[in-house]
Amino acid sequence: DIQMTQSPPSLSASVGDRVTMTCRASQGISDYLAWYQQKPGRVPKLLIYAASTLQSGVPSRFSGRGSGTDFTLTISSLQPEDVATYYCQKYNSAPWTFGQGTKVEIK
């Protein structure tokens, strides 16, 4: 099975900072990669799919890049409401594995 590894496990940044997190697949998955945001005590929310396509209603400060095995999620200007854990998920084939998550906090 393909493993999904996210890094770093957590990060702390200031409001307005550019923040980037990584998701790596153990084998190529083309662009079958989604990113989800889960705020504390809330339900996960789809942010990006097909590695780089922004879901409707998601602020443009979020962006995704990558293909194959290496993917990134970037927040161009971190806002207080972005405090959350971010998960990547592959969906090219079963099992539809999630990464372990990157927890983002405000410094």
Next chain:
Amino acid sequence: EVQLLESGGNLVQSGGSLRLSCDSSGFTFTSYAMTWVRQAPGQGLEWVSTISGSGGNTDHADSVKGRFTVSRDSSKNTLYLQMNNLRAGDTAVYYCSKHRDRSGYSPLDYWGLGTLVTVSS
């Protein structure tokens, strides 16, 4: 408006069974694959089971294979997860989620609020 409402979570003893339900509305139920995702307390998301829009194809995580069965009833717009031989490690909030299209090869664009399953040993 898409709405997903899970029910059926409860406290159950190890070795017991539960059936979770997810009542769906606001979209054409048979046109979309559906998935169960769980989250143990303080932990990350874990994919559990997926069923295609027609119900003809299912997949289960190795951790639940042979114990859990996903199904759907198009006449009731309801997704189910039959969970047998429950273990302490199955304790989690179980989320019902909808795929963006008929197959499982698409992301999860809507999620329910979840239902808590607690397995006591």
